[in-house]
Amino acid sequence: MADAVPILRMVNLTKQFGRLVAVNDVTLDITEGEFFTIVGPSGSGKTTLLRMLGGLEKPTAGDIYLRDERVNGVPANRRPTCMVFQSLALFNHKTVGQNIEFSLKMRGESRRARRERGLSLMKLVQLPEDYYDRSVTKCSGGERQRVALARALASDPDILFFDEPLSAIDYRLRKLLEVELKDLHRTTGKTFVYITHSLEEAMVMSDRIGIMQEGRLIQIGSPNEIYLQPRNKFVSEFMGEVNTLAVQAGANGGIDCPDFDRSFTSPARPEGFAAGYLVIRPESMRFLSDPSEAENHIAGSLFNEYALGSRVQYHVSAGDMMFVVEKLREQAYQGALNDDVLIGWDAKDSVLVTD
Amino acid sequence: MENKRWVISLIAVWTGVIVLFLYIPIFSGILSSFAKSRYFRFPVKAWSDKWYDETLGANLTSDLHLTSFYVAGCVALIAVVLGFFGALAFARYDWRGRRFYQRLIMLPIFFPQAVLGLALLLWFTYVGVLPSWEAAAFAHLVWIVPIVTLVISIQVYGFDAAQEEAAYDLGANRWQAFREVTLPALAPGLFSGALFAFLLSWGNFPLSTYTTGADSTVTEWLYTKMTAGYTPMIPTMGALSVFGAIVILFGGYMFLIVRRRRRLERGE
Numbered sequence: 001m002a003d004a005v006p007i008l009r010m011v012n013l014t015k016q017f018g019r020l021v022a023v024n025d026v027t028l029d030i031t032e033g034e035f036f037t038i039v040g041p042s043g044s045g046k047t048t049l050l051r052m053l054g055g056l057e058k059p060t061a062g063d064i065y066l067r068d069e070r071v072n073g074v075p076a077n078r079r080p081t082c083m084v085f086q087s088l089a090l091f092n093h094k095t096v097g098q099n100i101e102f103s104l105k106m107r108g109e110s111r112r113a114r115r116e117r118g119l120s121l122m123k124l125v126q127l128p129e130d131y132y133d134r135s136v137t138k139c140s141g142g143e144r145q146r147v148a149l150a151r152a153l154a155s156d157p158d159i160l161f162f163d164e165p166l167s168a169i170d171y172r173l174r175k176l177l178e179v180e181l182k183d184l185h186r187t188t189g190k191t192f193v194y195i196t197h198s199l200e201e202a203m204v205m206s207d208r209i210g211i212m213q214e215g216r217l218i219q220i221g222s223p224n225e226i227y228l229q230p231r232n233k234f235v236s237e238f239m240g241e242v243n244t245l246a247v248q249a250g251a252n253g254g255i256d257c258p259d260f261d262r263s264f265t266s267p268a269r270p271e272g273f274a275a276g277y278l279v280i281r282p283e284s285m286r287f288l289s290d291p292s293e294a295e296n297h298i299a300g301s302l303f304n305e306y307a308l309g310s311r312v313q314y315h316v317s318a319g320d321m322m323f324v325v326e327k328l329r330e331q332a333y334q335g336a337l338n339d340d341v342l343i344g345w346d347a348k349d350s351v352l353v354t355d
Numbered sequence: 356m357e358n359k360r361w362v363i364s365l366i367a368v369w370t371g372v373i374v375l376f377l378y379i380p381i382f383s384g385i386l387s388s389f390a391k392s393r394y395f396r397f398p399v400k401a402w403s404d405k406w407y408d409e410t411l412g413a414n415l416t417s418d419l420h421l422t423s424f425y426v427a428g429c430v431a432l433i434a435v436v437l438g439f440f441g442a443l444a445f446a447r448y449d450w451r452g453r454r455f456y457q458r459l460i461m462l463p464i465f466f467p468q469a470v471l472g473l474a475l476l477l478w479f480t481y482v483g484v485l486p487s488w489e490a491a492a493f494a495h496l497v498w499i500v501p502i503v504t505l506v507i508s509i510q511v512y513g514f515d516a517a518q519e520e521a522a523y524d525l526g527a528n529r530w531q532a533f534r535e536v537t538l539p540a541l542a543p544g545l546f547s548g549a550l551f552a553f554l555l556s557w558g559n560f561p562l563s564t565y566t567t568g569a570d571s572t573v574t575e576w577l578y579t580k581m582t583a584g585y586t587p588m589i590p591t592m593g594a595l596s597v598f599g600a601i602v603i604l605f606g607g608y609m610f611l612i613v614r615r616r617r618r619l620e621r622g623e
Contacts, residue, residue: 056523089517091518154525
């Protein structure tokens with residue numbers, strides 16, 4: 001993405017349903033060839049945003065530009081974009097081949113040309129050739145995903161939209177399909193706009209991620225930026241389990257934590273920071289044998305431990321809080337439950353966020 | 356294992372008894388149509404097919420069936436069209452007043468048919484429509500359209516509306532989306548709706564009796580003959596209906612098998 005040409009631009013895009021503001025003043029550029037994921041909890045407006053981009057919903061205010069052409073009122077069937085629906089919306093009365101070739105049939109392409117294209121798409125998404133005449137109702141969950149994908153790709157759209165297509169798939173298959181989707185993005189070179197409620201899924205696949213909360217896009221960045229520099233408490237907690245301490249700006253560049261009646265060393269402060277939260281990731285927390293081993297420490301007792309395969313997670317109770325500590329299995333804590341333990345972290349491994 | 360076999364045989368016996376219970380009246384009807392005597396007696400002493408000769412030979416028979424067929428055919432056709440759009444409003448789209456509509460449309464079903472028939476006759480007279488088979492078809496529609504609407508609604512409820520959106524998204528216009536996606540997806544519902552409409556109309560007596568006027572349907576004739584002037588043509592006529600139904604069902608089944616085989620051969 002050296003010369004970033006925006007293929008899709010949203011300017012102050014807003015959608016209201018009666019009094020409910022589903023999408024609120026979203027401005028965003030999506031670059032040609034990018035894998036952009038919009039992440040948010042259910043009800044955050046991400047599906048509505050995607051439906052506007054796909055032409056299935058008209059914006060209340062603001063504009064959508066596709067390659068510098070305003071497309072607000074252009075209906076879905078005349079946009080060079082295609083959507084993979086959450087339910088997949090496969091045509092159950094049609095075969096795999098007929099599903100995939102639907103857009104070509106609508107264009108009036110010959111049966112032979114359609115078949116040729118259909119079979120090559122099936123190869124691309126790794127569907128066996130003899131599935132061509134099979135009813136889609138006889139396909140497994142993963143196969144149906146592939147049919148939906150091939151169907152969306154058939155018309156050679158400029159942009160592919162994905163509305164949480166993997167949400168109903170079991171964990172192992174989902175992991176496999178995530179990787180395949182990312183590989184498909186590479187081989188086709190198309191622009192993918194994906195929405196999901198799982199930041200983990202977004203992290204694996206995306207070039208950039210936009211976090212949505214209550215209709216607004218509150219942070220846009222690479223997976224790394226969002227992981228390391230969450231803009232607010234919502235984003236940091238959306239990332240998964242984190243330790244969050246309510247803090248205030250203190251004297252000498254430190255930060256005060258009233259809950260523990262202590263001062264901690266501060267990471268880089270956001271401009272004008274007065275009060276907010278100190279966020280420490282579980283993997284940045286360490287067990288200490290002596291307070292001097294880390295810049296900050298807290299004493300607590302080991303409440304429980306959970307094996308997570310390659311890692312072990314510990315819950316440590318201290319004051320009114322439960323801290324989460326994660327270690328690699330080889331570096332597991334040696335001791336028993338209810339042990340008095342000392343946990344600590346360095347300022348560089350923590351982040352300050354506001355509400 | 357021992358226990359399971361016992362349970363299975365109990366279920367088998369139970370099922371057999373139920374089926375027998377349902378089929379004995381039909382079977383005894385057919386039996387009496389083959390009896391020689393003028394009045395039905397059991398056990399049957401002498402067999403004959405003379406009532407079939409008489410029934411099939413009578414002009415009356417074909418007239419009655421044609422009238423019933425016209426009425427039921429028109430009712431099935433119109434009811435499916437109205438019921439289809441009614442079902443879309445019932446189950447597919449959300450609109451103000453939908454709940455009220457959903458209840459309103461049920462009302463004619465619960466209305467006693469004999470009263471409904473009389474009411475319609477009075478109404479027809481008032482607006483100057485002469486009782487005839489066309490009027491009867493209209494009367495049937497009042498009662499049957501709501502039922503067909505419900506039958507098709509079940510299919511519509513099971514239809515993922517995203518399929519229509521997917522069709523638009525893939526370049527289809529409204530008509531193409533309707534023809535390629537909505538209609539075929541709802542076809543089983545339309546078929547059962549049409550079947551329901553036809554059979555309910557074919558077997559209907561209370562509405563027909565008030566509204567057919569000079570025309571007469573099979574059910575009306577059966578009723579009249581049963582109340583005054585029984586002849587074994589009655590069970591014969593009933594038996595013929597049963598045979599007809601068997602032929603239609605079997606034929607339909609064969610048609611489906613042949614069509615499926617052809618499709619496979621063409622590789623569709």
